[in-house]
Amino acid sequence: MKLKKRLLLFLALALVMALAVGCGAPKQEEGKKEEPKQEQEEGQKEAAAEPIKIGVNYELSGAVATFGQHTVNGIKLALAEVNDAGGVLDGSQIEPIILDNKSEGAESTSVATKLITSEKVVAHLGAATTGNTLAAVPIATQYKVPLLTTSATNPKVTVDDSGNVREYIFRTCFIDPPQAIVGAEFAYNDLGGKKAAIYFDNTNDYSKGLAEVFEEEFVKLGGEIVSKEAFSPQDNDFRPVVTKFKQAGADVVYVPGYYQQVGLIINQAREIGLDAPFLGADGWDSPKLVEIAGAEALNNTFFTNHYASSDPSEKVQKFVEAYKAEYGEVPSSFAALGYDAAKLIVDAIERAGSADPDAIKDALAATKDFDAVTGKLTFDENHNPIKEIAIIEMLDGNQELKTKKAPK
Amino acid sequence: MIFFIQQLLNGITLGSIYALIALGYTMVYGIILLINFAHGEILMVGAYVGFFAISSLHLNFFTALILSMFAAAVLGVAIERIAYRPLRNSTRLAALITAIGMSLLLQNGGLVVLGTDFKAFPQTMVKETYWILGGRVPVTNQQILILAVTIVMMVGLQYVVKRTKIGKAMRAVSYDKEAAKLMGINVDTTISATFAIGSALAAVAGILLAMYYQTVHPLMGLMPGLKAFVAAVLGGIGIIPGAMTGGFLLGTVEAMVSGYWDSQWKDAIAFGILIIILVVKPSGLLGKDTTEKV
Numbered sequence: 067m068k069l070k071k072r073l074l075l076f077l078a079l080a081l082v083m084a085l086a087v088g089c090g091a092p093k094q095e096e097g098k099k100e101e102p103k104q105e106q107e108e109g110q111k112e113a114a115a116e117p118i119k120i121g122v123n124y125e126l127s128g129a130v131a132t133f134g135q136h137t138v139n140g141i142k143l144a145l146a147e148v149n150d151a152g153g154v155l156d157g158s159q160i161e162p163i164i165l166d167n168k169s170e171g172a173e174s175t176s177v178a179t180k181l182i183t184s185e186k187v188v189a190h191l192g193a194a195t196t197g198n199t200l201a202a203v204p205i206a207t208q209y210k211v212p213l214l215t216t217s218a219t220n221p222k223v224t225v226d227d228s229g230n231v232r233e234y235i236f237r238t239c240f241i242d243p244p245q246a247i248v249g250a251e252f253a254y255n256d257l258g259g260k261k262a263a264i265y266f267d268n269t270n271d272y273s274k275g276l277a278e279v280f281e282e283e284f285v286k287l288g289g290e291i292v293s294k295e296a297f298s299p300q301d302n303d304f305r306p307v308v309t310k311f312k313q314a315g316a317d318v319v320y321v322p323g324y325y326q327q328v329g330l331i332i333n334q335a336r337e338i339g340l341d342a343p344f345l346g347a348d349g350w351d352s353p354k355l356v357e358i359a360g361a362e363a364l365n366n367t368f369f370t371n372h373y374a375s376s377d378p379s380e381k382v383q384k385f386v387e388a389y390k391a392e393y394g395e396v397p398s399s400f401a402a403l404g405y406d407a408a409k410l411i412v413d414a415i416e417r418a419g420s421a422d423p424d425a426i427k428d429a430l431a432a433t434k435d436f437d438a439v440t441g442k443l444t445f446d447e448n449h450n451p452i453k454e455i456a457i458i459e460m461l462d463g464n465q466e467l468k469t470k471k472a473p474k
Numbered sequence: 475m476i477f478f479i480q481q482l483l484n485g486i487t488l489g490s491i492y493a494l495i496a497l498g499y500t501m502v503y504g505i506i507l508l509i510n511f512a513h514g515e516i517l518m519v520g521a522y523v524g525f526f527a528i529s530s531l532h533l534n535f536f537t538a539l540i541l542s543m544f545a546a547a548v549l550g551v552a553i554e555r556i557a558y559r560p561l562r563n564s565t566r567l568a569a570l571i572t573a574i575g576m577s578l579l580l581q582n583g584g585l586v587v588l589g590t591d592f593k594a595f596p597q598t599m600v601k602e603t604y605w606i607l608g609g610r611v612p613v614t615n616q617q618i619l620i621l622a623v624t625i626v627m628m629v630g631l632q633y634v635v636k637r638t639k640i641g642k643a644m645r646a647v648s649y650d651k652e653a654a655k656l657m658g659i660n661v662d663t664t665i666s667a668t669f670a671i672g673s674a675l676a677a678v679a680g681i682l683l684a685m686y687y688q689t690v691h692p693l694m695g696l697m698p699g700l701k702a703f704v705a706a707v708l709g710g711i712g713i714i715p716g717a718m719t720g721g722f723l724l725g726t727v728e729a730m731v732s733g734y735w736d737s738q739w740k741d742a743i744a745f746g747i748l749i750i751i752l753v754v755k756p757s758g759l760l761g762k763d764t765t766e767k768v
Contacts (some may be wrong), residue, residue, distance in 0.1 A: 127590045168590060268738060296738050300697055302687040305484040306732035313477045326592055330688060337603060338480065339612045357594040358688055360601075 117161040118154065118421045120145075120411060121181030121211075123192035123202055128169025129299065130324055132352040133194035133400050137216050138164055139393055140404025141191060147388075148412050155421065160412065167193055171201035178202035182209045188421045189214065189411050194400060195324075196220035196272040206234050212427040214238065214411060216403035217348065217372075219245060220271050224449040236430050236449045238407045238438065244473030245347055245370045246276045248455045249320065250283035251471070252368065257343050259284075259318030261292045263311040265304075265331060267323050268296035276322035276347050284320075292316050297327060308335040317342050324349040329358030336363040348372060351398050351458075351465075361463030372399040373440040374456045374467035385439045399440065406438035476610050481733035482726060487617045489725020490624035491686070494679035495702030496709070496717035497631060498672030504712035505648045505668045507566060511573040512553055513676055514699020515580035518692060520546040520677025521595075521684040522588060528596045535598040539623075539681055543674035550673025551666045559662070577699075584692030592691045595684040620682050627678055628718060631671070635714065640667050648712075697741075701728075704748045710758025719760060 122141055125134030145160050153159045163185045167174035174193050181187045182205060190206050190213040193199045199218035206213035212234045215223060219242045224235045253259045262284050266277035281291055292314040295307050308331065311319055319335070319342055321328050332344055346369040356364060375386050375396045385405060389397040397405075411426070413436060418425035436443045441453035459468040495517060502510045523545040527538035557576050561569045602615045635641040643664045646654040655661050683698060684690045701724060709720030727747070728740045751758060 129590075129592070131591050295736070298738065301737070302683075302689070303484070303488055303728075306481055306729045307737045309477065309480050309484065310733055326689075333688060337601065337612065337614055339603065339605075354592075354594065358592075360597070 117159040118415065119161050119163055119185055119187045120408075121178070121185060121187035121190040121192070122162045122164040123167055123174060123177045123181060123190060124164070125169040125194050125198065126164075126166035129326060130169050130195055132325070132354055132398075133217065134166070134169070134192075136352075136398045136400040137192075137194055137404035137407075140389070140397065140401035140406075141408040143389060143392055143401075144405045144408035144412075148409070154412055154415050155419070158421070162191075162408075163187060167198055169195070169198065171197050174198040174201040175205060178205040178213075182206065182211050187211065188415075188423050189426055191216065191404075191407055191411065193218065196223060197270065199223055200271075203232065203235055207232060210234060210427075211423045212236065212430055214407050214430065216407045217400055218272075219348065220275055221448075221450075222271070231448055234427055236445065238403050238410060238440065238443065238451060239348070239372055240453060240455060240473070241450050242272065242275045242347075243279045245455060246279035246322070247283045248457070248471045248473055249276075249322075249345055249347065249370050250280050250287060250289075252370075252457055252469075253280075253318045253320065253343075253345050254284060254287040254289050256469070257318055257345070257368070259289060259343070261290050261315055261317050263293040263295075263314060263316035263319045264291060265295050265297065265307065265311070265319060265321045265323070267299060267327065269298050270323075272349065273322045273324075277320070280320050280322065297323075297331075299327065301327065302330060303334075304331045305334045305338060308340050309338050311335070311342075312338060312340040316340075319344045320346070322347045322349065325352040325355040326358070329355050332367060333359045333363045341366070343367060345369065348399060351400060353395070353398070356460075356463045361460075364460040364463065367460045368468060369458055369460075371456050371458050373402050374399075374458055374465060375402075376465070376467045377456070381437065382439055402439045406440055406443070410436055410438065410443070476607070477733070479607065480611050481729045483611065483613060483617065484733075485726035485729030486722060487620050487686070487725070488728060489705075489722040490621050491679050491682050491721075492698065492702050492705045492725050493718045493721025494624055494627060494675050494682070495698055496706040496721045497628070497714060498676045499703055499706040500709075500711055500714060500717040501644075501668050501672045503706070504714075505644060505665055506558070506562065506569075508558060508569050509573060509703065509711075510558075510672075511570075511699070511703075512557075512576035512580055513672070513702070514695030514697075515577050515584070516546050516550055516553070516673045516695070517676040517680035517683070517699065518584060518690075518695035519549055519580070519680075520673075521680030521690050521694060522584075523677070524681040525593065525595055525684060525690045528598055538598075539678060542677045542681055546673040546677030546680075547670035550669040550676075554666060554669040559665075581693055581696065588692050590692070592689045595688050595690050597688070598685075616685060620686060623678060623682060627675055631675070631714065634671065640664065644668055701744055704744055707748055707758055708751050710761030713758065713760050716758050716760040720758070723759075 122138060124138050125131055145162055149159050163181055165177045167177045181190060190211055194217050196218040199215045215237045217239045218237060219239055221241045224232055226232055264277050267273035293311055321331055321344055328346055328350055344367040348371050350369040351371055386397060389401060414426050414429040415421055418429035433445050443451040443453055446452055454470045454472050456470050457468045458465045498513050502508055520542045523542040524538045527533045527541050553576055557572050561572055603612045606613055643659045646659055647661055647664045651661055705720035705724045706717050709716030724744060731740045731743050
């Protein structure tokens with residue numbers, strides 16, 4: 067009997083642990099922190115008692131946590147600026163409801179549902195990656211709440227499978243094909259690569275899409291693909307494959323992945339003496355990349371990105387200063403996109419003259435020459451912004467703006 | 475040829491880590507006929523102890539290694555006391571299910587306590603690459619360290635099992651628990667010692683893996699744990715030299731599959747090997763039929 071009791075106790079403990087993981091602790095504190103400030107200001111703006119709620123659904127933990135954390139930092143900075151300047155419309159404050167989707171698609175769906183149905187947000191920001199955004203898209207469409215993603219670059223996000231524009235879905239980043247095309251041009255013309263190897267994440271639409279477009283464009287320019295391999299996110303040992311790239315004589319390697327694997331791949335490639343330039347996309351943009359790969363291994367690597375913090379333009383430098391003052395670090399492009407997205411939503415509410423989701427949607431669709439940190443932004447008919455792509459070079463662990471190219 | 479040698483090196487490095495993990499599986503199986511599925515999670519805990527020892531306590535590599543071996547040994551003994559000992563006289567299936575439960579508990583507990591982020595494992599030594607065979611094949615000091623540590627651990631284990639009193643007791647218990655008890659051997663202590671040694675080896679493997687992959691994560695033990703299980707079965711579960719052989723073999727096969735064919739097939743091949751060996755020769759490469767020994 068005694069034995070059974072002990073077993074039971076153990077099992078109960080196991081259950082509690084499992085539940086704790088399952089539900090997680092929704093990170094709402096940050097959203098709520100804004101409240102006291104609102105109460106102070108309420109005296110002078112009695113008409114605006116009800117704050118306008120905006121849903122923020124991001125990867126605050128998990129495999130791509132730094133994307134979500136940086137974006138949310140940018141969003142909070144932008145909304146704080148708006149609220150300090152007197153809010154929107156008749157002085158309404160904006161309240162972000164920040165929830166963590168743990169870098170998982172299923173979690174992103176439930177976060178989106180919660181934000182829209184129980185929090186009654188007027189607009190939905192997020193998520194950072196294509197997969198997690200696609201998981202929230204049906205919810206936003208079903209409840210007719212505009213969704214503005216900051217960094218989901220796959221074309222499928224705003225256009226459905228039969229080619230129709232998703233009415234309620236928008237983004238502030240460029241889409242993948244121009245990014246891969248600019249990458250291929252840079253690899254062939256600027257880096258002088260003739261034999262490219264491609265290493266992509268086969269479980270990831272973002273990575274697969276970039277690899278396809280890059281291959282097509284690089285071959286069209288006259289280059290040759292000497293090896294094309296795939297990895298999965300659980301992989302840690304890339305040495306056999308990078309050894310293969312070296313054997314194949316690759317003079318440029320395209321790795322359109324996320325920083326976690328990219329860091330390991332580059333580090334292991336340098337270890338076995340593959341010194342060719344590595345080229346990637348905006349999934350590289352994280353300080354963790356330097357932490358994992360090491361600053362030295364990252365020399366002679368490049369990636370296409372939304373903006374560069376070293377861009378001398380006044381708009382960018384003002385943003386970089388404000389961000390540094392708040393968080394003590396240089397903002398990544400995710401932070402910049404988050405900042406832009408929040409400002410764009412506020413602008414849309416202002417232009418719509420109301421916080422009604424449908425009115426916001428129409429105002430977003432009509433956006434023209436919105437002056438964003440990541441470039442002047444106009445939506446095309448597919449709700450994709452038209453803007454320039456920056457190419458970043460990693461120099462001793464720092465991101466330097468190498469060049470800017472306009473996609474064709 | 476150069477390419478082959480280079481892939482062989484990649485494979486042997488990975489394989490030696492698999493072998494270290496497989497040793498723990500095999501020892502525990504040899505002594506109480508239990509597949510300890512929580513072994514990969516002990517590895518993960520060992521890696522995290524090493525991670526905190528180096529990054530927070532600023533210990534050097536070897537002190538951190540010893541600290542983490544000690545912590546993992548304590549954890550292994552505790553798991554045995556809490557989860558496995560009460561079930562020792564139950565069916566083998568009950569014990570197996572408990573082991574899987576323990577594994578999930580540690581994984582998910584790890585996700586709660588340690589967070590779901592990957593953390594960069596601090597590089598305690600400057601990475602250097604030596605070019606051998608006429609300067610055409612690169613070998614890093616890290617690979618040399620991994621192989622050296624593995625060999626030292628294996629030789630040490632052989633010494634403990636073959637030459638010491640506790641090793642003799644372990645072999646006696648694995649041969650016949652009841653008879654060993656009659657001869658005055660404390661079976662419980664012996665089993666605890668087996669768990670302690672196996673877990674300490676898992677901690678070593680954990681730190682080596684973390685160093686080799688430069689990251690730690692609460693689920694990092696899952697895949698290597700399963701692979702080491704395949705390695706143990708491949709070599710013959712319950713047989714120490716079998717675990718080493720299986721580990722090296724599996725690591726090499728993986729590197730060759732990735733190098734000459736398609737890296738996406740390496741996991742499928744590894745688990746395919748498990749099925750083939752269970753169908754064709756369930757006792758494993760080095761196993762003789764019907765006997766199960768440590």
